[in-house]
Amino acid sequence: MAEKIAFSMVGKIAEYLMEPIGRQFGYLCCYKSNIENHRSQVEKLENIGVGVQLLVDDAKRKGEIVGPDVEAWQTSLNRISEEAKQVVKAKAEVEKGCLNGWCPNLKLRYSLSRKAKKKTKEVVELQADGKFKRVSYPAPLVEIPSTSTGGFKGLQSRISMMKEIIEALKDDKISMIGICGMGGVGKTTMVEEVKTIARNENLFDEVAMTVVSKTPDFFKIQREFADMLGLVLVEDSIQVRAKRLHARLTNGNRILVILDDVWEGIDLREVGVPLTGENKKCKVVLTSRLQRVCSDMEIHNNFIVQVLAEQEAWDLFKEMAGSSVDSTTDLHHIAKEVAKECGGLPIALVTVVKALKNKEKHAWNDALRQLRRSTVTNIPGMHKNVYACVKLSYSRLECDQAKSLLLLCCLFPEDYDIPIEFLVRYGVGLQLFEDVETVEEARDRVYSLVDELRSCYLLLAGEEKFVKLHDVIRDVGISIASKGEQVYMVRHDIGLKEWPEKETYEHYTAISLTSNQMHELPAGLDCPQLKLLQLLDNYTLLNLPRNFFAGLKELRVIGFYRIMIQSTGPLLQFPLINIRTLCLDFCKSLPDLSIIGSFRKLEILSFFKCCLDELPSEIGQLSNLKLLDLRCAQGPAILPPSVLSNLYKLEELYVGGNFSQWKTEENYKGNASIRELNSLSNLNTLSICVPDAELFFMEFTFEKLMRFGISTRSEADMFDQFRFPNSLVLFGLDMSVLLETGIKLLLKRTEILHLKVQGSRNFLNEFDVEGFVNLKELLLRNCADIEYLIDATDLVLDNAFINLESLSLHCMHNLKEICNGNLPAGSFSRLQKMKLSGVRLLKSLWWGSIQPDSLGNLRILHISDSYAMKSLFTPSIVKGLVQLEELKISLCDRMEEIVAKEGGEEKNAGKIEFPKLKLMELHFLTNLKSFYPKSDIQDSENDGDAAMRVLFNQQGNIE
Known part of the structure; x- marks a missing residue:
């Protein structure tokens, strides 16, 4: 133990002495200390992880939803833990050395020490990120066509x-x-x-x-x-x-x-x-x-549960239809007849009234005739009135594309969270949107159609990027499809062991199956009209016959999800000349994909979360490809050169953290280079991980990017949402590099910015003189040179950060003020969350004057580790904090008051109130004397703690 401590001390001294010469030699001298420090910090991180997991377990017991930031953090923790095991394993190999350990391998020691040093920084940052305010949120209720617009109100x-x-x-x-x-x-x-x-x-x-x-x-x-x-x-x-x-x-x-x-x-x-x-x-x-x-x-x-009585049904119908069906209008009598035809079924009433609201009299007459003429359906458990009403709502959709999209949703299992992006990619492949030109235009169209269908209660409101179908709507939709041009075979039986046997498959246009027990696909399937094939599984080994696709010449869309494919040859052995969308998401053990180069009409190709050992170079032959998703769960480690540059129609490129070794002058491996992306004249969306950000920003021309998620950290999958906000996560850069690259063009469009940069003193003044009008989330960490977030004395601005919702400043040891001078009007008016830690020189939250609307929406404020701050607020600032709900202050050794008197303030003037404060935590404020000095003379019999207790008792809204 003593030897270990001595070596560690020598290593630290050597590292300090060697720094002026260069840190490279220090990696050798500090080999053991770097490894030991890395191990120690990982152990601390894992202990934090245990605490987070306990909170997560408790949240799940309560039926709450774990926050995506927590899940992402746990994923990073798991990855770092695995990497730490590899470091320990490598250390054992390194210490073997040569000649039975007499000759140490200096090259491997240097490499491992350098890696441990860099990884330790990441570990420490993740430790800080693991201090979550909350890990979960109440689960949202699944919205279905309600019995009224306000739950059971009036029923x-x-x-x-x-x-x-x-x-x-x-x-x-x-x-x-x-x-x-x-x-x-x-x-x-x-x-x-x-x-x-x-x-x-x-x-x-x-x-x-x-x-x-x-x-x-x-x-x-x-x-x-x-x-x-x-x-x-x-x-x-x-x-x-x-x-x-x-x-x-x-x-x-x-x-x-x-x-x-x-x-x-x-x-x-x-x-x-x-x-x-x-x-x-x-x-x-x-x-x-x-x-x-x-x-x-x-x-x-x-x-x-019976149907609603006639009067109760009419009351519900009338409430939703509004004044247009009042007794004074000519629609009143027709509307009552329409309501009767709904048979007292809430879902029928809701869908019909949404289809007819604000329509002319002729539309109501036509709807009434349709409802009366509807034939009885043979759907089990389905009342004829429900079928007729849903069918009416479907037929009343003015847009054929909305109808097609609704039927497309019916291909998914019951109660399935359907990713809207699936609908986008399928819609492009099926050419549902002939009047759009780009994938982004198709995406906008799908989201617009989803909004329309939700407003008609034909789709359920749910999470932003998913939709759900009520099982009744789904059943009716499949029935409608079977009687029209689109004929579906939909089987989502978990116990399905074999491909459904039919006399003929000639009339099917779409097949969607789910099974975790089916092991064989049929050979020579003859389905000449099939345009869409979707298979969902749970990693069952599925044998794919060589001629499975031989009779599917009209196939436009293939969606394979969670499939383990077993094949003796290539995955697709027959050129599918009409295929436009190929999604192999979450798939494992994919066979040879070399034939993919013959799919010349292919527009969408996705390997999202699949296991892909090597990217086929034949992808470079896909001259019509518009979207390529390479965010694989495993691999590929290499992107062949010239593949990307040949995809001259490519609009959207998603590259995950698995591939990050872009070709440079020093790296002559068979990898693609950043410069290849510049030849993609249509590229407007890019999600990418670039560990060497300097190389990326020096070589890539990004003026055309409209959507981007660019990260220097390996967990680039933080952008795995398809409609992610424009985001930059840039760590370890120098200010001069950023300014030389013209990154300001991207910063003007950035909504989320995480930054760790050296060489910047005045953040806003140097980065965006227009005031970051689009920025919603800003995190600065270890930006040691920044003194002011805004220097209003050196800049004329009408406003700054007007749309910012979250501000986090961590380890900003030279930050003197958030704003030097008077804050521009309108600044921080939408700010909801502010977290400051390690701001050791910050003396006050605000010195200059502040407009009433600034900080008016602030709900959460955390301050910690500030050595210079004696007080946090002035009474004038407190008056503007009308929405503050949570206040946490800790490790502010010099803080004497939370609210300080302003100059000229009279004794006992004004009352300090936080009208919406729910939680206040004060920790390790060793010099705190009072919350607000109401009197210049402190009661000598009461110490600071006693004064605080009295104050808390008076403040009834503080828990």
């Missing part, structure tokens, strides 16, 4: 039933409840309301809900329950999973289990849910279209 039949269900849940004698009713009557809305009430009124400690659907997938059900309850299920056996889940559900907590959309009786013991009498604290609620399901499962407490 007395639903309100009274809800009261009965809640009373049943409170009854210790009742352990299982069934809610039955036809499709579209509002069962899912009801259990969503049950879930909300159960949480808000603290009826249960935990709530877990899942959708069962027509073909129950016990693995999926168990996984979703486990995630919500914070239980890790790693066993492959359903039986072992069931035992662990059963133990979790009978651990003494009050737990509500909700099974939505059950079609057949299921044995709850197979899932792991306790049966009646096994545990009175765990209760089960299920919904079903079929009352016999409740009987099969011996559920005696059943609630039958």
